[in-house]
Amino acid sequence: MKLNVSIIGAGIGGLASAIRLAVRGHAVTVFEQSGKPGGKMGELRWKDYRWDTGPSLFTLPDLMEELFILADEEMKVSARYEPLEIITKYFYEDGMVINAYGDPEEFIHEVAEKTGERAGRVRRFLRKSKRMYDLTRDVFIFGVFNSLSTFISSRFLKAALQIYRLEVFSTMHGANRRRFRSDHLVQLFDRYATYNGSNPYKAPGTLNVISHLEHNLGAYFPEKGMYKLADELYELARRVGVTFEFETPVEKILLNEGVVKGVRVKGETRKSDLVISDVDIYYLYRDLLTDIPFPKKYFKQERSTSAMIFYWAMDRTFPELELHNVFFSSNYREEFRQLFELKGISEDPTVYLFISSKVVTRDAPEGGENWFVMINVPENVGQDWDSEIKRTRQSIRNKLNRILGTDVDKHIINEVVRDPRNIETETYSYHGSLYGNSSNSTFSAFNRHPNHRNDIHGLYFVGGSVHPGGGIPLCLASSKIVDQQISHHYY
Ligand SMILES: Cc1cc2nc3c(=O)[nH]c(=O)nc-3n(C[C@H](O)[C@H](O)[C@H](O)COP(=O)(O)OP(=O)(O)OC[C@H]3O[C@@H](n4cnc5c(N)ncnc54)[C@H](O)[C@@H]3O)c2cc1C
Incomplete structure (x- = not known):
């Protein structure tokens, strides 16, 4: 038919x-x-620079491969992608730096060495997040939600019977706090709440499944x-x-x-x-x-968070940075209180810095880099975004200068900024929410x-x-x- x-x-x-x-x-x-x-x-170009303007992290590539297979084609012929050796480089205000290696054992070894957390605890957590994913994926990711058959299926009943394993009744932060001694590691794993624009101090511990996607299944880049x-x-x-x-x-x-x-x-x-x-x-x-x-x-x-993004054309390279870099806030709880309760931006927001020219060398001219500098911001409820941009640009620059020991301002040769207003008007996303x-x-x-x-x-x-x-x-x-x-x- x-x-x-x-x-x-x-x-x-x-x-x-x-x-x-x-x-x-x-x-x-x-x-x-x-x-x-x-x-x-989307993408943005300026002179010899190119930026991806939206998503930067690519997980579960099989879902995309599947579309090519359905059409009897091979994805790798048109859009090759590779696993990342270092998924994210994390910078903390106290000087600690953690490389989140793509290889789970290498990552476990790195966090144990840097934070003093016992390797066995981290390994058990990654195993647990895989188990939670296996229990929930067919119901919550691929299940049909308004169909009774989903809720009487053996997959749903299996998940329901093992609800105690799913950390449903604690928050992500509460579950991570109980699990780890290291504040650095708790913050690192709490961060996965932001992958769907949520608040780790409120979202259920079940969302710790997100760590599985990145740390067990891997992150990729086209x-x-x-x-x-x-x-x-x-x-x-x-x-x-x-x-x-x-x-x-x-x-x-x-x-x-x-x-x-x-x-x-x-x-x-x-x-x-x-x-x-x-x-x-x-x-x-x-x-x-x-x-x-x-x-x-x-x-x-509540709507998920939106983003404020600065696309900076840099006139020099920074060998100490990776494709994905995170500069953590020194007060994470306050950052989320601002985002969700006050619909504001903290004085010290976590900064995400994505530099695609680390992998796609032609995204910036030789000797330069294309910086995508993003912070999570609240949904658009009529804040004065122009003054927020002015204030936040300064906090971001101060933070990067402090942690990298440089003066980033001197190396920015062009800037484009996006905020929840453009995200809403360009893609009709209510209040500019990303998710x-x-x-x-x-x-x-x-x-x-x-x-x-x-x-x-x-x-x-x-x-x-x-x-x-x-x-x-x-x-x-x-x-x-x-x-x-x-x-x-x-x-
Ligand atoms: C800055 C940013 C960073 C992100 N980072 C990540 C990431 O790292 N990893 C990740 O997985 N996801 C990320 N996301 C989220 C991801 O981009 C979205 O979840 C996904 O792209 C949304 O796709 P969608 O199918 O919902 O459609 P959308 O991308 O929302 O597109 C909807 C389309 O509908 C069109 N449209 C609307 N109304 C009409 C109409 N009346 N007639 C015709 N057309 C219409 C719009 O123009 C638009 O093209 C990010 C998003 C942003 C903005």
Whole structure:
């Protein structure tokens, strides 16, 4: 049965869904309001410099490989990626530096040596985070959430029976605090809450599964930079027959008595049997599904954090830095209190510095580096971002100068800044949040918007706002879920 499918948005979730449905033989059109594919995964160029503007960390690459395999292609032919020997270099204000090696044993040895934590404790934690991942992945990552079958499945019952293993009733920080003696190590593992824009002092300990993805399964980097991934998915989609219409915002989803009839673009009706939305659900209900009552319950939860990013063109290289570097705040608890309770930015924020030219040498001219300097900031609730940028730029520079013993200002030859306002206006992400709702409550995972509403036939939802959490992998997982649901409903 060949279906006409309209996809709204060419973010990662939209592109992956387009590929999956086109290889099944459906006629797929993607409508994208901007001029290019990728959504939050973007790039920026200035003279001989290039920056990835969105995601920088690539985990669970198999989910992307799978899309190429479905199309009978090999991902490595178009977008090679390599495992990282050092995933992240961590700098603390007291002078401690920890290299998080990609090899788990090397990492364990490094933290034991630097922090004095017993190697066995770290090894047990990594084993535990793998067990938690194995118990939860089929339900929470790949499971269909509004289906009773998920909750009576043996996978769910197995996880439910072992709930005591999942650290559901303690916070990430509480669980890490009990587990480790070293404050440095607690902070290092607490940091994984920020991978889905959450607060380690509130999010359930179950989120310690995120460490497993990076420390046991590994982190990777594409040979040609992150944006190449979006570009290659776009090219793959075209090769399998998907049609793209850029600068074509969808104005409305057309329904008749609860059945999808198509979409309206540029004032015209475009008929389709199915519509898949990769749009943040807030804007979807506000603008495109105006006949449906606004589902307030999904917006009661806290939003995930947003970001303030400085893209700096540097006129020198810094051999002491790696691809991913983190300069920790000296008061982590205060940083999160500011982010979530006060919707502000602390005086001493944790700084993440990503330099893709460490791997992709052509991303900066010889003798230079392309710095992507990011701090987590609260969702946009109308803060005075211009003065926040001015103040924070100074704290970031002071911190980097202090820890690196240099004067970074002297080496910045160009600067572009992004904040929650641009993230919201460019990708229609509500309040500029990077990962949809936060996972700050024990029940966040159960409160996510379903990928399909039983009362609307032919409409499916993908992307970060319906699979809140870890960015690219979960957006890819959402498209896999929707593909399975469509197969179940139509064939
Ligand atoms: C600075 C930053 C850093 C990040 N770091 C990481 C990281 O290291 N690792 C990671 O895994 N994730 C990271 N993320 C998160 C990751 O980028 C997102 O989770 C993911 O890209 C979201 O994809 P999506 O499918 O939800 O769609 P989005 O990227 O949100 O795209 C939605 C698309 O829909 C389009 N659209 C909206 N409304 C309409 C309409 N009416 N008509 C047509 N088109 C429309 C938009 O223009 C957009 O292109 C980061 C994000 C940012 C911004």
